Amino acid sequence: MELxxxxxxxxxxGASRGLGRGIAQALAAEGCDxxxxxxxxEKLRDAAAQIESQHxxxxxxxxxxxxxxxxxxAMVDTVKAMGGVDILLGNVGGPxxxxxxxxxxxxxxxHFESMVLNLIRVIDGLVPQMREKKWxxxxxxxxxxxxxxxxxxxxxxxxxxxxxxxxxxxxxxxxADGVTVNVVLPGRIGTERVAELDQAAxxxxxxxxxxxxxKSAAAIPMKRYGKxxxxxxxxxxLAGVPAGYVTGSMIRVDGGLIAxx
Ligand SMILES: NC(=O)c1ccc[n+]([C@@H]2O[C@H](COP(=O)([O-])OP(=O)(O)OC[C@H]3O[C@@H](n4cnc5c(N)ncnc54)[C@H](OP(=O)(O)O)[C@@H]3O)[C@@H](O)[C@H]2O)c1
Numbered sequence: 001m002e003l004x005x006x007x008x009x010x011x012x013x014g015a016s017r018g019l020g021r022g023i024a025q026a027l028a029a030e031g032c033d034x035x036x037x038x039x040x041x042e043k044l045r046d047a048a049a050q051i052e053s054q055h056x057x058x059x060x061x062x063x064x065x066x067x068x069x070x071x072x073x074a075m076v077d078t079v080k081a082m083g084g085v086d087i088l089l090g091n092v093g094g095p096x097x098x099x100x101x102x103x104x105x106x107x108x109x110x111h112f113e114s115m116v117l118n119l120i121r122v123i124d125g126l127v128p129q130m131r132e133k134k135w136x137x138x139x140x141x142x143x144x145x146x147x148x149x150x151x152x153x154x155x156x157x158x159x160x161x162x163x164x165x166x167x168x169x170x171x172x173x174x175x176a177d178g179v180t181v182n183v184v185l186p187g188r189i190g191t192e193r194v195a196e197l198d199q200a201a202x203x204x205x206x207x208x209x210x211x212x213x214x215k216s217a218a219a220i221p222m223k224r225y226g227k228x229x230x231x232x233x234x235x236x237x238l239a240g241v242p243a244g245y246v247t248g249s250m251i252r253v254d255g256g257l258i259a260x261x
Contacts, residue, residue, distance in 0.1 A: 003240030006031030010087035010239065011079055011126070013064065013119075016043040018191035019141060020091045022228035026236040027087070028055040035085065037064035037075060066092055067114040069121070076125035084129030087239045090119050090140040090163075094193065100154040108155065115159045120166060127174060136179035137239045140167055144187045147250070148258045164250060171248030180247035182238050187254025188216060190225040221256030 010027050014020035016038035024034055028051045036044045041063055048059035062078055065071040079085060095111040123138060130136025142160040144150070149157040164183050171181035188194055195209075202212040217224050231253045237243055238251065252258055 001237075001240075001242060003030045003236060003242065005087075005236070005240055007033070008086040008239075009033045009035065009083075010089060011035045011037060011085045011122075012089040012091070013037045013066075013122070014091035014093065014141075015047060016040040018193055019186065019189060019228060019231055020089070021047055022191075022232040023089055023091070023235045024051060024059075026229070026232035027089075027239060028057045028059065030236055030240070031055070031057060032087070032239070033057050034059040035062055035079060035082070036060070037062050039063065039065050066118045067110070069113070069118060072118045072121050073125075076122055079126060080129065084126055084133075086130065086133070086135060087137040088123060088126055088130075088139070089235065089239075090123065090138065092119055092141075094143075095153075095155040095159065097152045098154050099152065100158075103155065111155050112159055116162050116166075119163065123170070127170075127179065130179045131174060131177040134178040136174070136177075137243075138167070138170070138179065138181040139235055139238050140181075140183045141235075142183050142185055142250075144185050144252065144254050144258050146183075146185060147252070147260060168248050175247055178244070180238070180244065182246060182248070183250045184231075184235055184238070185250055185252045185254060185258070186226070186231055187252070187257035188220060188225045189228060189231045189253070191228060194225065219257070220254070224255065226253060226255055 010032050012020050012024045015024045015036035044061040048061050051059045062075050064075045092115045145157040146161045146164050167181050167183050198209050198213045202209045234253050
C-alpha cells in the first residue's frame with residue numbers, strides 16, 4: 001500500500017530509542033522527512049545519520065527536555081520556523097511505578113507537566129500550521145493502561161488517560177481541516193524500557209530475567225511481546241494518506257492483552 005508519505009515531514013518525539021526510534025525508521029522507509037527530538041543528542045545524531053543513509057530522507061535533530069517548559073517552547077519555535085510538520089508523533093518517557101495512594105502532590109504535578117501539559121504545548125503550537133495546510137496527523141502514544149489500568153502504574157494510568165480525553169476533544173475541533181488525531185496503545189512491546197522492567201522484576205522476585213520475561217509474556221494471549229516494527233507499522237499507517245478517515249480513535253497494539261472489547 002502506498003502511504004503517500006514521500007516529501008511529508010514528521011516530528012517524532014522520544015526518537016532516541018524504543019518505540020519513537022522504531023516509528024522514525026518506519027516513516028523514513030516511506031520517504032518521510034524527520035525531525036527527531038529527545039534529550040540524548042548523541043543518540044539522536046546516530047539515529048539521524050543511520051536513517052538518512054538507509055532511506056535517503058532528511059533527518060534533523062532537535063533537543064527536547066519535556067520536564068523543562070523552556071526547552072519545549074524552544075523546540076516548538078524551531079519547528080515552526082522550519083515551516084511546521086505534517087505529522088506529529090507525541091511520545092513521552094514513562095513515570096515511575098506507584099500505587100494510587102501516597103504519591104506526593106508535587107510528584108503528580110511534575111509528571112503531569114512532563115507527560116501531559118508539555119505535550120499539549122507541543123500540539124497546541126504545531127496544529128495551526130497543519131490547519132492552514134488542510135492536512136495533518138497527530139498520533140499520541142499512551143499505554144494499554146488507559147483502558148485497563150495496570151496495578152502499580154497509577155500515575156501512568158491516570159495521566160495518560162487525560163491525553164486520551166484531550167485527543168478526542170481535539171479530534172472533533174480539527175477534523176474539518178483534514179487533521180486527524182489518534183491515540184495508539186502499546187501493550188508490551190520489546191523495547192529497552194521493557195527489558196529494563198524485566199530486569200527490575202527479576203531483581204525484585206529473585207528470578208532470572210528470562211523467567212521474569214516469560215512470566216510477563218505468558219499473560220499476553222499471543223504469548224510474546226510485540227516487535228517494535230509491528231507497533232511502528234500501525235503508526236506509519238495512521239500517519240499516511242489512506243488513514244484519512246480514522247480520527248478520534250484509540251488503536252490497540254497489544255497482542256490481545258487488554259481484556260475488554
Ligand atoms: N514499550 C512498551 O511496551 C510500552 C507499553 C506501554 C507504554 N509505553 C510507553 O510508551 C512510551 C515509549 O515507550 P518505550 O518503550 O519506547 O520507552 P523508552 O525506551 O524509555 O523511550 C522513551 C523515549 O522518550 C524520551 N524521553 C524520556 N524522557 C524525556 C524527556 N524528559 N524529554 C524528552 N524526551 C524524553 C527518551 O529519550 P531521552 O532519554 O534521550 O530523552 C526515549 O527516546 C513510554 O512512555 C512508555 O512508558 C511503552
